[in-house]
Amino acid sequence: MSDSEATTSRVHEAIPDQNTVQVLRDMANRLRIQSIRAMCSSQSSHSMSCNSTAEIMSVLLFHTMRYKQADPENPDNDRFILPKKLALSDAVIGWCGQGLGAACGMAYTGKYFDKASFRVYCLVSGDISEGSVWEAMAFASHHALDNLVVIFDTNCVIYGASSPPGHCTDVYQKRCEAFGCNTYVVDGRNVEALCQVFWQAAQVKNRPTAVIAKTFRGRGMPNIEDAENWYGKPMSKERADAIIELIESQIQTNRNLTPNLPIEDSPEISIGDVKMSTPPAYQMGSKLATQKACGLALAKLGHVNERLIMLDGDNKNTFSEVFKNEHPERFIECFIAEQNMVSVALGCASRGRTIAFASTFAALLIRAFDQIRAGAVAEMNINLIGSHCGVSVGEDGPLLMALEDLAMFRAIPNCTIFYPSDAVSTERAVYLAANNKGMCYIRTSQPETAIIYTPQETFQIGQAKVVRENVNDKVTVIGAGVTLHEALAAADNLSKEDIFIRVIDLFTIKPLDVATIITNAKATGGRIITVEDHYPEGGIGEAVCAAVSTEPGIVVHQLAVLEVPRSGKPQELLDKFGISAKQIAVTVKCIVMD
Structure with missing residues (x-):
């Protein structure tokens, strides 16, 4: 022509x-x-x-x-x-x-x-x-x-x-x-x-x-x-x-028009059954922040599946740059526009074309609640990562301390909420989210925390872990993230006084492992303490209370952040707002002495 x-x-x-x-x-x-x-x-x-x-x-x-x-x-x-x-x-x-x-x-x-x-x-x-x-x-x-x-x-x-x-x-x-x-x-x-x-x-x-x-x-x-x-x-x-x-x-014809057929040049892709190439490469006892472990896990998984992408809101402190450095062609910079970032992620994930992870400070994800809700209505597969959660953020101050995010995501239908407590469980959470249908939220923390799981430890959605138990346990303490480590520290200190507590790592807040919670609560006299770096409304405590509400003889004591926090050193803030090992130990003693 x-x-x-x-x-x-x-x-x-x-x-x-x-x-x-x-x-x-x-x-x-x-x-x-x-x-x-x-x-x-x-x-x-x-x-x-x-x-x-x-x-x-x-x-x-x-x-x-x-x-x-x-x-x-x-x-x-x-x-x-x-x-x-x-x-x-x-x-x-x-x-x-x-x-x-x-x-x-x-x-x-x-x-x-x-x-x-x-x-x-x-x-x-x-x-x-x-x-x-x-x-x-x-x-x-x-x-x-x-x-x-x-x-x-x-x-x-x-x-x-x-x-x-x-x-x-x-x-x-x-x-x-x-x-x-x-x-x-x-x-x-x-x-x-x-x-x-x-x-x-x-x-x-x-x-x-x-x-x-x-x-x-x-x-x-x-x-x-x-x-x-x-x-x-x-x-x-x-x-x-x-x-x-x-x-x-005014209609003059009875004809209909047939649309032109598309050009068939979209590649065939596979986003199902994504597998990690190797187990987590972490040693028990070493320390790493879960938000850094999340960035490392995404970069690692990006080598396994070329359709895994990451979006970020111009926040280098979320460790998204690890993925960006290793997979620059699959990193989308959305700048500080969280509403649009979530909407773009929804578009990228439509028709099953990508495995989309979007990351920013958890406090900023709250701005995008409307977009998150729309994604749930549309039953889209999208994974959101919220970093810098709770008062353990420390000196960055209350505006960046996400203390409402669990409540927000618990209200979203069919949303899976991961709250990993160490680097191993974080990597497993990323892997499970990549393979899960529907919306997933991964809550990560800024402080470096000890690795408590071996690389061979297996994790499943809706399955909690009993990480400390003794036949003489008097109370079951339930935590996740930073507060799990506070619970373990409290267990160590209390054991020196011959007071033993059982410690549960929830791993997923939604769905909740109700069976594990009830079984262990009954084994410890029906006494539960929940401890969370979150406001009490809509958090772990309320989730556990709802789970055991029909079980007679179980009493839940909730430790949570009860007021608007302020800036300070992370450990000082955990102490001040009553969610540290010290406060857990005091609460256990009060319950046992009753």
């Missing part, structure tokens, strides 16, 4: 013939009718905003995008993310600004990991003012995601008011250009113009594209289109029937 013939072919692809244009208009009207019927059937108040994007949807789904209709999860398909629910969409995201970050993760995976031809389209509508949208825009530009197209549906609406700056498309154009995006402004009702800008976007290299589409709520609905006083109101059946009849009268 000559250059002129190729150019002509591309022009025809950009601007379809008039017959095709009319079919696209008609399909938009059919989508509009289906939207009205669905909204009226459910008495929803969202028919106006859904109607604003009918032409955009028609052009994307039946002209621009390449995918197999019968196989929506095909890895070669173009991706589509929108705040209005659709089976073809890859994530259940609502309209809270999370979709664009997920789209960035899909686009990053396509460009840098799969090196495939699929493109990613994301519709941004009522969530246009969310900060996470603009975090994602900065990410997309920095990483040159030229396979990403963001469509801004500027229908001038949020709940109860006009969305600033409303229909001011020039303002959005300047914003997007300032973020480094290739930007077009288009009439969102014009099928030909939409076809052309989506074609032009495919020609752009090294920059994402933003399409600013001027649209109208209630498009095609007389006396309702762009009327603010109609937003948020359900429509009567009689009025809906009249509008549907009017829209049907």
Whole structure:
């Protein structure tokens, strides 16, 4: 084919013939009718905003995008993310600004990991003012995601008011250009113009594209289109029937369009049954912080599976740089934008394309609770690592002391929570998380702690370890992480006074090993002490109390951080807030003497 013939072919692809244009208009009207019927059937108040994007949807789904209709999860398909629910969409995201970050993760995976031809389209509508949208825009530009197209549906609406700056498309154009995006402004009702800008976007290299589409709520609905006083109101059946009849009268064809098939160039991958190449290489008695052990474990596992990736929020102190140094091509820098980092990780993990681990300070993960919750709703496989937990952070101060993170993740459905206590159990936790389905959270600590397990020790999700026991044990003490070592120190000190305690390492907080807890509690007179570097609300103590609540004769005494902490040396803070070996010993004596 000559250059002129190729150019002509591309022009025809950009601007379809008039017959095709009319079919696209008609399909938009059919989508509009289906939207009205669905909204009226459910008495929803969202028919106006859904109607604003009918032409955009028609052009994307039946002209621009390449995918197999019968196989929506095909890895070669173009991706589509929108705040209005659709089976073809890859994530259940609502309209809270999370979709664009997920789209960035899909686009990053396509460009840098799969090196495939699929493109990613994301519709941004009522969530246009969310900060996470603009975090994602900065990410997309920095990483040159030229396979990403963001469509801004500027229908001038949020709940109860006009969305600033409303229909001011020039303002959005300047914003997007300032973020480094290739930007077009288009009439969102014009099928030909939409076809052309989506074609032009495919020609752009090294920059994402933003399409600013001027649209109208209630498009095609007389006396309702762009009327603010109609937003948020359900429509009567009689009025809906009249509008549907009017829209049907504008449909001129009975044709349907079949989407173009995708280019099949995504690599075949395997992310299942990941195995460590060798056992943990640690000696009992030596010391290492679990957050450093976590970074080393990820780097080690990265040599076993080339689809294991790591995302980080510009925090070198989490030891993510260990993975970065050994696998730079699979490390994604998300900067200090934790909400977007989690959304990008969700996008990277979609369709089973990667094993994604995202790491930052646990206190900063709290900012991304909305994104974490959305990931759970979508039943995504994603692994989150929170470092610098509890008052044992020490001098860095209370703002970086995560004392609420266990409560947050315990509230997430189907979330597995690992809380390893030494380097060996940390490496095993990383391995188990990489193979587990659903969301996983690994809680790691800053202080160096002794290695108490041999390299051959086996671990399972939901299985606790009894690490100290004696036939004369009077109390069962349950800890994890830093507080497990405080419990062991208390056991050593108490044994000198012929007072013996049983010590349990939970390993996973969720699911909890209820059987082990109850069995050992009964063996020690029904007496339990839980000790945790966390607030009492939602932590280990409450989890154990719930687990034994139906068992008669078991009493749980909770040691936890009971007030807002302050800066100080780690051991001083453990003492001050009542979760050190000293306080455990005092509590044991009080219980035994009762």
